[in-house]
Amino acid sequence: MQKRFVSIWFRYLKTDWLTIRRPELKEVPFVFTLPDRGRIMITAANKLAEAEGAAAGMPVADAKAVVPGLQVFDDKEGRDAKLLKGIGEWCIKYTPIIAIEHPDGLVFDITGCAHIWGGERAYLKEVITRIKSKGYDVRAAMADTAGAAFAIARFGRVKAIIEPGGHLQALMALPTAALRLDDAVLQRLKKLGLHQIKSFVNMPRSVLRRRFGEGLLLRLGQALGYADEVLTPLHVIPPYYERLPCLEPIRTATGIEIAITRLLEALCTRLQSEGNGMHLARLTCYRVDGKVQQVQIGTNRATYNVPHLFKLFELKIAGIAPALGIELFVLEALKVEEVTLQQDALWAATSGLDDAGVIELLDRLAGKVGAESILRYLPNEHYWPERSIKKALSLQENPATDWRTDRPRPTQLLARPEPVEVSAPIPDYPPMLFIYKGKRHAIKKADGPERIEREWWIDEGEHRDYYNVEDENGCRYWLFRSGHYAGTKGNQWFIHGFFA
Amino acid sequence: MQSTRKEIINQLQKEILLLQGFKPPAPDNSGGLGLGPVEQAFPNGVFPTGAIHEFLGFEQEHSAAFGGFIAGILGKLMLQGSVCLWISMSRTVFPPALKSFGIEPDRVIFIDVKRERDILWATEEALKCDALSAVVAEVADMNFMQSRRLQLAVEQSKVTGFILRTDARKLTANICVARWQITPQPSVLEDGMPGVGFPRWNVELLKVRNGNPGAWVMQWADAGFTTITPEIEQVVQHQRILKVV
Numbered sequence: 001m002q003k004r005f006v007s008i009w010f011r012y013l014k015t016d017w018l019t020i021r022r023p024e025l026k027e028v029p030f031v032f033t034l035p036d037r038g039r040i041m042i043t044a045a046n047k048l049a050e051a052e053g054a055a056a057g058m059p060v061a062d063a064k065a066v067v068p069g070l071q072v073f074d075d076k077e078g079r080d081a082k083l084l085k086g087i088g089e090w091c092i093k094y095t096p097i098i099a100i101e102h103p104d105g106l107v108f109d110i111t112g113c114a115h116i117w118g119g120e121r122a123y124l125k126e127v128i129t130r131i132k133s134k135g136y137d138v139r140a141a142m143a144d145t146a147g148a149a150f151a152i153a154r155f156g157r158v159k160a161i162i163e164p165g166g167h168l169q170a171l172m173a174l175p176t177a178a179l180r181l182d183d184a185v186l187q188r189l190k191k192l193g194l195h196q197i198k199s200f201v202n203m204p205r206s207v208l209r210r211r212f213g214e215g216l217l218l219r220l221g222q223a224l225g226y227a228d229e230v231l232t233p234l235h236v237i238p239p240y241y242e243r244l245p246c247l248e249p250i251r252t253a254t255g256i257e258i259a260i261t262r263l264l265e266a267l268c269t270r271l272q273s274e275g276n277g278m279h280l281a282r283l284t285c286y287r288v289d290g291k292v293q294q295v296q297i298g299t300n301r302a303t304y305n306v307p308h309l310f311k312l313f314e315l316k317i318a319g320i321a322p323a324l325g326i327e328l329f330v331l332e333a334l335k336v337e338e339v340t341l342q343q344d345a346l347w348a349a350t351s352g353l354d355d356a357g358v359i360e361l362l363d364r365l366a367g368k369v370g371a372e373s374i375l376r377y378l379p380n381e382h383y384w385p386e387r388s389i390k391k392a393l394s395l396q397e398n399p400a401t402d403w404r405t406d407r408p409r410p411t412q413l414l415a416r417p418e419p420v421e422v423s424a425p426i427p428d429y430p431p432m433l434f435i436y437k438g439k440r441h442a443i444k445k446a447d448g449p450e451r452i453e454r455e456w457w458i459d460e461g462e463h464r465d466y467y468n469v470e471d472e473n474g475c476r477y478w479l480f481r482s483g484h485y486a487g488t489k490g491n492q493w494f495i496h497g498f499f500a
Numbered sequence: 501m502q503s504t505r506k507e508i509i510n511q512l513q514k515e516i517l518l519l520q521g522f523k524p525p526a527p528d529n530s531g532g533l534g535l536g537p538v539e540q541a542f543p544n545g546v547f548p549t550g551a552i553h554e555f556l557g558f559e560q561e562h563s564a565a566f567g568g569f570i571a572g573i574l575g576k577l578m579l580q581g582s583v584c585l586w587i588s589m590s591r592t593v594f595p596p597a598l599k600s601f602g603i604e605p606d607r608v609i610f611i612d613v614k615r616e617r618d619i620l621w622a623t624e625e626a627l628k629c630d631a632l633s634a635v636v637a638e639v640a641d642m643n644f645m646q647s648r649r650l651q652l653a654v655e656q657s658k659v660t661g662f663i664l665r666t667d668a669r670k671l672t673a674n675i676c677v678a679r680w681q682i683t684p685q686p687s688v689l690e691d692g693m694p695g696v697g698f699p700r701w702n703v704e705l706l707k708v709r710n711g712n713p714g715a716w717v718m719q720w721a722d723a724g725f726t727t728i729t730p731e732i733e734q735v736v737q738h739q740r741i742l743k744v745v
Binding site: 399408 | 560561563564565567568569571583592593594595596597598599600601604605606607608609610611612613614618621622625626628629630631632683684685686687689694695696697699700701720
C-alpha cells in the first residue's frame with residue numbers, strides 16, 4: 001500500500017498553550033525564558049513578540065530593549081514534549097500511529113486512514129481545523145514520506161498535499177534546512193553555496209558522503225523515500241486487544257460474563273482467522289470510581305476456543321469486585337502463539353496427554369488451584385530416592401530413560417525420613433523390632449540391605465542402608481540406617497516409606 | 501399381566517444398573533480387570549467402571565496397600581497412552597513404585613491442592629472429563645450430596661472414580677457403588693527362604709450396591725492379581741514339597 005504521512009508543525013506551541021489558558025495575553029507580546037549559562041535566554045516567543053524582533057535564542061535583556069512592554073514567563077524543561085504528547089493522544093482518532101517530531105511537531109502515519117474522512121483533502125482539512133479551533137497555530141502537509149511531509153509543512157509555499165510520487169519535485173526548491181540536518185552540516189552546505197535541495201540532490205552519493213557524512217545521505221534518503229524511517233508511536237497498540245465500553249456500569253456477575261463472552265468472541269474470531277491462539281490473557285476492568293481490576297488466565301496450549309477460555313475466566317469472576325460498577329472492559333492476549341492446524345482434529349477424541357479435553361481440564365484446575373499444584377514426574381537418573389524423580393516441565397515431555405523396577409520402592413514415601421527406635425541384634429542385620437509413632441512393630445520378615453550412597457558431588461552426609469521389612473501384621477515398611485553401625489551412639493534408624 | 505409387570509421391572513432394574521455403572525457382561529467374557537472372584541461379587545459379574553468406588557484407608561500402611569491395589573486396577577483401566585489424575589492434599593505417593601504395578605508413572609498427573617474444599621471441586625471437574633481413564637482422590641470429608649454430584653458427573657463421562665477416605669470419623673453414607681478396604685497381609689514365601697514376598701492384601705468389599713460383599717486374599721505377582729484361597733495355598737505348598745523331593 002502506498003505510504004502516506006502527515007506532518008504537523010506547531011509554530012507557536014508553548015506560547016499558544018499559554019494564550020489558551022490566559023486569553024488576555026492574546027494582544028500582548030510575551031516570551032518564555034530559561035536561565036542558560038548565567039543569562040536569561042528566550043526559549044519561545046509568541047507571534048506578536050516575534051513580529052517585533054524577539055526570537056528564541058536571544059537574551060531576554062536584548063529583547064526587552066527591542067520590544068516595549070514585553071512580558072516574560074518562566075519556561076519549564078520538557079513542557080513541549082508533554083504538550084505534544086497530549087495533543088498526539090487527542091489525535092489518536094485520526095490514525096493509530098502518531099509520533100512526536102521534536103521539538104515542535106507531530107507525524108501521523110495515515111496509510112489507509114484518509115478515505116474514512118472522505119479523501120486526503122478532507123482529512124487534512126479536518127485535522128488542521130480541529131487543532132486550530134483549539135487555539136494552536138499549525139501548518140501541515142501530506143506526502144509519501146515523513147521527511148518530505150516535514151519539509152513541506154515547514155518550508156513549503158505552494159501546496160500542502162503532495163500527490164503520490166511528487167515529493168521529489170516538491171522538495172527541489174526548498175532550503176537545505178528542510179532536510180532535518182545537523183547544524184554543522186547546514187553550515188558547511190551554506191559555505192559551499194548549496195542553499196537549496198536541488199543544488200545537491202543529483203550529486204553522486206560518494207561525493208556527498210565524503211563531504212558531509214552519512215547523516216546527510218540518510219536524511220536525504222528518508223525525505224525521498226529510499227531509506228527507511230522508523231516512527232516511534234506514542235501508543236504501542238497491543239497486537240491482540242479488545243475493548244468493550246458499557247453504556248451503564250456493570251455490577252453483576254451475569255453482566256461480567258456477557259462482557260467476557262463478547263470480548264472473547266471478537267478476539268478469538270481474529271485469532272482464528274490469523275491461525276493464532278492465546279496462551280495468556282488479561283482482562284482489565286475499569287471501574288466507575290477510577291480503580292482498576294485485573295484477572296489473568298493462562299492455558300497449557302495456545303487456543304482460540306471461546307467456551308474453554310470462558311470457563312477459565314468464569315473461575316476468576318468471583319475475584320472481580322465491581323463496587324459501583326465497571327464501565328470499560330479490556331481484554332488483551334498477552335502471549336499469542338501459532339496454533340497448529342491439527343488442533344481441530346484434536347478436538348475429536350484422542351486419548352493421552354495431547355488430548356484437548358485433558359488440557360482444558362488442566363487449564364481449569366490451574367486457574368483455581370494454581371499451576372504449581374499440577375505435577376507430573378519423570379524418572380531421573382539417581383539412586384537417591386528423593387532425587388530419583390524430577391518434575392516434568394511440560395505435558396508433552398517424555399521420559400528420557402525407563403522407569404526402574406529392579407529395586408523395591410515403596411508406594412508411599414515420606415517427604416522426610418522420620419527417626420525410629422530399633423533394636424537390631426548385630427550390626428548389618430535388619431532390626432528385630434522398631435517403634436514408630438509410639439507403636440511397636442515386631443519384624444517377621446526382612447530384605448536388604450540395599451546400600452544407597454549419597455552423591456558427594458551434590459551434598460555431604462552418610463550413606464543409607466535400606467531394609468525392606470514386614471511386621472507381624474503384614475504391614476511392610478522401608479527402613480534405613482544412616483551410615484555405618486556406630487554402637488549405641490545416637491539414633492541412626494529412620495523410616496522412609498510404606499510398601500504396598 | 502403378572503409376567504409382563506415382572507419383565508418391565510426387570511428391564512427397569514437393568515437400566516438403573518446401567519446408569520449406576522454396572523454393565524452387562526461382555527459376550528466374549530473379556531474386559532475383566534483380572535480380579536477373578538472379586539468381580540463376581542458385583543451385579544452381572546462385571547467390575548463397574550464409570551462409577552465411584554470408595555476405599556477406606558485411615559492409616560498410612562493401608563494407604564500404601566491401596567496405592568498398590570489401585571495401581572494394579574489403573575494399569576488395566578488405562579488404555580494405551582491415556583492418563584489418570586491423582587488428586588490429594590498431602591501426597592505421599594511415590595511415583596516410581598507405581599511402575600511395578602503396571603502403569604507408567606509419567607502418565608499420572610498429580611494435583612496437589614492446598615485446601616480441603618478444592619479436592620472435591622477438582623475431583624468433580626476431573627470426573628466430567630471423558631478423556632481421562634480414571635481419577636483417584638484422597639478425600640477426608642464427603643457428604644451424601646457431594647458424592648451424588650460425583651456420581652452425576654461419571655454418569656455423563658463414564659470415567660471411573662476412586663475415592664480414598666482418609667478420616668474414619670467423617671465417614672457417612674454416600675452413593676458410591678462399592679466400599680472397599682484393602683489391608684496388608686503377611687506375605688508368604690517358600691519354606692526356609694529369607695526376605696519379603698509378593699505384596700499380599702486382604703481385599704474386603706464392605707458394601708456393594710446390588711451385589712454380594714465379601715473378603716478375599718489377593719496377591720500381586722507377575723504383573724497380575726491372584727486370589728489366594730486355602731486350596732491354592734495347599735496346592736502350591738504341595739508342589740513345593742514335590743520340587744524339594
